[in-house]
Amino acid sequence: MSQFRVLAGVLKGGGSPLLRLRAGGLTWRCWAHPKRGCSSRTDPLPAVVSNSSYVEEMYLAWLDDHKNVHKSWDSFFRNIQASGPSGEAGERRPSALLQGRVLSHSLDVAEKVVEDHLAVHTLIRAYQIRGHHVAQLDPLGILDADLDSFVPSDLITTIDKLGLYGLNESDLDRSFQLPHTTFIGGQETTLPLREIIRRLEASYCGHIGVEFMFINNVNQCQWIRQKFETPGIMQFTNAEKRTLLARLIRSTRFEDFLARKWSSEKRFGLEGCEVLIPALKTIIDKSSASGIDSVIMGMPHRGRLNVLANVIRKDLDQIFCQFDPKLEAADEGSGDVKYHLGMYHERINRETDKNITLSLVANPSHLEAVDPVVQGKTKAEQFYRGDTQGKKVMSILMHGDAAFAGQGVVYETFHLSELPSYTTNGTIHVVVNNQIGFTTDPRVARSSPYPTDVARVVNAPIFHVNADDPEAVMYVCRVAAEWRATFNKDVVIDLVCYRRFGHNEMDEPMFTQPLMYKQIHRQEHVLKKYSEKLIAEGVVTLQEFEEEVAKYDKICEEAYTSSKDEKILHIRHWLDSPWPDFFTAQGEPKSMSCLPTGLDEEVLQHIGQIASSVPLEDFKIHPGVSRILRGRADLVKSRQMDWALGEYIAFGSLLKDGIHVRLSGQDVERGTFSHRHHVLHDQEVDKRICVPMNHLWENQASYTVCNSSLSEYGVLGFELGFAMASPNALILWEAQFGDFHNTAQCIIDQFISSGQAKWVRNNGIVLLLPHGMEGMGPEHSSARPERFLQMTKDDPDHIPEFTGDFEVHQLYDCNWIVVNCSTPANYCHVLRRQILLPFRKPLIIFTPKSLLRHPDARSGFDDLAKGTKFKRLIPDEGPAGQSPGQVKRVIFCTGKVYYELAKERKQQNLYRDVAIIRLEQISPFPFDLVSEEVEKYTNAELVWCQEEHKNMGYYDYVRPRFLTVVANKKPIWYVGRDPAAAPATGNKSTHLNELRKFMDTAFNMSSFQD
């Protein structure tokens, strides 16, 4: 195309070449294809011709016999003849042709030839860009997949449209040179216009609509053009057609079987998109052939049971038995409905004879929430296998049309797809586009033409395909798998289909979509249509087809019979990522104790020294960072640590033991509060960085610290998925400020707090949520501890038995751990405990802001010495704690407010009267330690003090538990801010007044007297 654009510019603009042409006769430049040159008579007409003797030579040869020259020259000379005045047609002298009256027309003719060619090229491009708008994508033939029946005016649907290009009907049989940006010619470099249009129609307007011309990479566009334009490229052998038919039989008959046996059960059937099963299998076959041996999938409800049965190959009796309402669950937890459970299965791929592991990640009802989780798990498996290019492990995500367009997390997930620390090197997305979402039509469910437009942001090609054409579907699946293997980028397959029944099998779709469903009732099943086609082609006989159907029906019947023997449902058989070496064969923890989390002095010193140095030569860091490192070095010398160093020691010591540590979130590399600096930047060499944490020990595990995109939902989901892959990793997600976690609430509610109960799977993800009332206003203040505490499952009214290692037992029983540490050493301990525990639980940590630099919020190395451990509660060790009988008031608190209370007590000199006890682990509530403290201070009033408003923070959680500890015999007084709607005031002085007020209450010994 480019050479024509330039030439057109020359001709239109009247620049110097044109002037030269006018002044000095025909001086065309040779602008031929490099391989073609200008010398042979069989060569085509070059775009521009500069050599008149060459033209003469061609002309003479043509006059002798039109066949002597290439077709393009032939049409060129015919044009000249046709446009010359009558009587000139027989002119034999080339000089006359070039200089005489014919010459006087030749400029116009040349211009016309160029314009016509240009027009044809534009036309080809129009099909490449917009052909999909008129492709026959809807199997029902009633809707337009792009929500628009408008036919782009630049597509040639009728002869009169040729006029748009300055062409007319008589041009249809003229041959035109094809540009290098098309493959419709196959071996031909020219084609008659009629054939060009026919082939473009076949490539772009049939059952496949290819959307790709927005991709800003020429090679990738060429690759796609070649895959869809090359004549005859969509070929299937008879064997391939038979396999496709067999898969379609399984898919269809599975749904029929469920419908027959459980006609009144919800199963979110696949009817109308049965082709999904062969489609997935084709993707897996092709990917296996290119070296993939692990495929991680995520999908919604639609067709999930069928995917489990026929793609992952879960035993059918295991699926069928779940329809039995009397089935008892053998595992702890509340379990989940059958179309949410995950699965993991290793098998041989029949097509390639290679091993392949398929896993389907368990998911909640919340559509698309599983997308980032699948990506995180895929990334982790690639990472632990050293599969940096995604050549071994890949992900497939399935979507519904309404959810794909409507859910923002889809966009967030796409935006992770090319980020170095988050890419999975290409995901294949398959949309079951049944043109409806529950009862809602697409035209009111999205503003974009297709449900897939979100994928355009990452330049992913989108293959729309009519799902009633199984071969077209298989073809796009094949191309999608090759695309991923070639470019390691995302790709979308949009299966335009229909939903034969209601949203679930109980729903009546005629209430809301009467016309669509009238058509659906008339619609022949795809299996019927395809089997008839293959029988007509002689690929299979009717008898063979019927035998295949009977064979699968028998398999289903047998499985159904044996499913009746199942009395117990083991949810652990539905795990998407088992950790066989971590648990016993029965899936239990190997012990019920936790080693102390303290460390050798040598380790502390070594980490401290690396944390305060630059391990690379000639690496110039910013003077401000130098100052921070010097400060750290001073701390290490005095055997002290601040928050950042405590964290460094936790990470560094785990890395030493081969535990991978990954910290992800917005701006985590430096740290929002500029305290961390885990990535050093050379001030003189662009992009030269140093991560000292990776220079600690020779055989250490690697440390990943990565600034994420500005997303919470997507990124937290991703890290949760990452944490699924291995128990031997500490995966942390840090919110920029704790309150931002609520944009990821779905991941917190549906996966983190309840995931183990629903899907019996452990997950040790750590959430770091900066929290604290520091006068920064209603936002940036509260990480909403009340919400996390409200979702904990420990019983407020019941004191558990303090047997065995109570701390560990209690952790084992809880759904997550919520802590608010007041010292760097305790923060370090709790991170280390997270890995030393014999099981995994999510850990929520409210982290400090001002405390990061508070001179009192420091720990000594002794607090981390060998034999020390995490303190769930820090007792008062001062005069009050030493003479508890004299204490009048015990203030329990957690987190930063401790330092404010301690300062106030000092100012009021109430060391002996008031004890201050810190609850470091809030949930599960340390009943044992709190009981001990309460018993110690027999004469004291009990107070809970928090800086948060009364309806927020910890009060509602701790109050009933304290009352249970004292058997309701004593009150637990509240000290803190009054109830409020917003988490904090926007006014600094109000903030300080509030603080003053509750400090006064806390230390006024008559506050609670009537």
Ligand SMILES: Cc1ncc(C[n+]2csc(CCOP(=O)(O)OP(=O)(O)O)c2C)c(N)n1
């Ligand atoms: C986040 C979320 N919002 C709402 C729902 C309720 N819901 C369940 S299915 C459904 C329609 C889904 O339509 P589509 O994505 O097209 O999938 P289909 O059922 O058509 O296969 C809705 C709204 C949900 N499950 N998740």
Ligand SMILES: [Mg+2]
């Ligand atoms: Mg739908």
